[in-house]
Amino acid sequence: MRQFMCVALLCIASSVAYANPPADPSADTQGQLRALFFEAARDGRQDMLTEFINAGFDLNVQDDKGYTALILAAYHGQQGAVTQLLNAGADPCAKDLRGNTALMGAIFKGELSIANQLVAADCAPDQRNNAGQTAAMYAALFHRKDVLDALAAKGADLNATDAMGNQVQSLERGEFQPLQPSR
Incomplete structure (x- = not known):
């Protein structure tokens, strides 16, 4: 086969x-x-x-x-x-x-369930995308509390700041700084 x-x-x-x-x-x-x-x-x-x-x-x-x-x-x-x-x-x-x-x-x-499986993978918990965002920031923004807790337990920096000045705590509250257009 x-x-x-x-x-x-x-x-x-x-x-x-x-x-x-x-x-x-x-x-x-x-x-x-x-x-x-x-x-x-x-x-x-x-x-x-x-x-x-x-x-x-x-x-x-x-x-x-x-x-x-x-x-x-x-x-x-x-x-x-x-x-x-x-x-x-x-x-x-x-x-x-x-x-x-x-x-x-x-x-x-x-x-x-996939996110939790990937949190367990051997990757740094604070990998950043090109905008400086981390998985913890995504978890906070989209209210994925269990994933955020798993990332925190893995050592994610919950005080990290992205390129727009956003942090996990502000994203969790629904407060975020949008990307400013270039002039």
């Missing part, structure tokens, strides 16, 4: 390539495989993810927005895929192009 899935993945990628032959066929096949990998993570297709994992596919490959399969699975509430990817060695600390992590995405979307 596994051999069939690997062959099937390659056949799907190849059939798409035959419809519009690329200048560099190997590059296009890799692009199609990446697209299938991200789709499998987003949709929670653990059977397909197993095939990618068994084939030694790079679990930390990023799309054009910097999303990894783990970030996509977490954001889309795919608990089983998140667990599978973490167990296979996907980097829970990876950031997208805006500096957001899978944990930040799970907090934003209200995927609390």
Whole structure:
């Protein structure tokens, strides 16, 4: 069955390539495989993810927005895929192009069991995105008290300030400083 899935993945990628032959066929096949990998993570297709994992596919490959399969699975509430990817060695600390992590995405979307699983991962509790925001700030802003408590227990700095001057306590109260437009 596994051999069939690997062959099937390659056949799907190849059939798409035959419809519009690329200048560099190997590059296009890799692009199609990446697209299938991200789709499998987003949709929670653990059977397909197993095939990618068994084939030694790079679990930390990023799309054009910097999303990894783990970030996509977490954001889309795919608990089983998140667990599978973490167990296979996907980097829970990876950031997208805006500096957001899978944990930040799970907090934003209200995927609390996934967020708690990611809090337990071996990442610094105060990773910041490009705006200087931490996961604790996300948890405070979106009233994810259990996640905020777990981050505090892990050592998150609840006094950290983002680029706009926001802190966990003010965000928790619903008070925040919006990003000012550049002049």
